[in-house]
Amino acid sequence: MNHAPVLLDECIDGLNIKPNGIYVDGTLGRGGHALEVVKRLSSGKLIAIDRDINAITETSGKLAEYKNKIIFAHANFNNIAEILKNHKITSVDGMLFDLGVSSPQLDDAERGFSYMHNARLDMRMNRQDELTAFEIINNHSEEELKKIFYEYGEERYSKSIARAIVKKRETAPIETTFELNDVISSAIPAAAKREPQHPSKRCFQALRIAVNDELKSISDLVEVIPSLLNTGGRTCIISFHSLEDRLVKTIYNKHAASCVCSKKLPICVCEVKPTMKLITRKPIIPTEQEILNNPRARSAKLRIAEKI
Numbered sequence: 001m002n003h004a005p006v007l008l009d010e011c012i013d014g015l016n017i018k019p020n021g022i023y024v025d026g027t028l029g030r031g032g033h034a035l036e037v038v039k040r041l042s043s044g045k046l047i048a049i050d051r052d053i054n055a056i057t058e059t060s061g062k063l064a065e066y067k068n069k070i071i072f073a074h075a076n077f078n079n080i081a082e083i084l085k086n087h088k089i090t091s092v093d094g095m096l097f098d099l100g101v102s103s104p105q106l107d108d109a110e111r112g113f114s115y116m117h118n119a120r121l122d123m124r125m126n127r128q129d130e131l132t133a134f135e136i137i138n139n140h141s142e143e144e145l146k147k148i149f150y151e152y153g154e155e156r157y158s159k160s161i162a163r164a165i166v167k168k169r170e171t172a173p174i175e176t177t178f179e180l181n182d183v184i185s186s187a188i189p190a191a192a193k194r195e196p197q198h199p200s201k202r203c204f205q206a207l208r209i210a211v212n213d214e215l216k217s218i219s220d221l222v223e224v225i226p227s228l229l230n231t232g233g234r235t236c237i238i239s240f241h242s243l244e245d246r247l248v249k250t251i252y253n254k255h256a257a258s259c260v261c262s263k264k265l266p267i268c269v270c271e272v273k274p275t276m277k278l279i280t281r282k283p284i285i286p287t288e289q290e291i292l293n294n295p296r297a298r299s300a301k302l303r304i305a306e307k308i
Helices: 008-015 032-038 053-062 064-069 077-086 103-107 133-139 142-153 158-169 177-187 201-212 214-228 242-256 288-293
Strands: 022-025 045-050 070-074 092-098 229-239 276-278 301-307
Touching (some): 045 053, 045 077, 092 214, 133 201, 201 214, 242 276
Parallel strands (some): 022 045
Antiparallel strands (some): 276 301
16 A cells, blocks of 8 residues: 555544444545555455446455455445445444545546646546536536536636636637646636645636535435444544535534524424434544645545444
């Protein structure tokens, strides 16, 4: 395993692994988290899921010595209930999700995830999906583009960037990441180009989220988690930007709520019972040393909850 899994020790501690338990790694990637989970299992099992077939193929080879303890599944993690059902598993003892784009996807220039490499606009985590970044950039309306950049990327120049994209594609399609970089750069003020953050970062993030329908996948996942965990089972979710973290926090809090009545009512009448308790009231973030060793961990936030 030639990479650094984000918040590894914190996740392993948070899962509270039982040697005979059943666990899920819903974002397998290079398998750094999965390796540390499966090493702690005796008669237990790990269900390793990834929507990128390359991750399944490459990492299954790296974890070959543990193959009797692992079930690999090529799927989106929001299909977890169906995956477990297919393997006649009704509930599990823990789940781990490392959200966002994986290092191999960023490092593979031809995937089109990075504004640092010139490649065709793609950004599909599952290359069997039809929608690509090229389709969005060249076929979505100006209003749709503005909404994507603003809501998913929190891009303050979303309106001018969307307008510039529509104008540029009138003469020829915008086909590559560097072509998109140039259009974005042409649409923002000079002062914005001097900021430490790359001018294209927010738009590329927004496009990736839109292409892979990430926020809906996360919402669907977190909603179903309590029904799939055994009592005392835990879920660890690592997010990398505010939209993801806010969504996870909101749904966790909903599962942990003991009352949903209006504050105007003098007494509780809803009879709602919490299904989970929060292990982390505030997210766990990487140490300075981890960020130094792995700069991509900088924005990571880990939230942990337990089925009750």
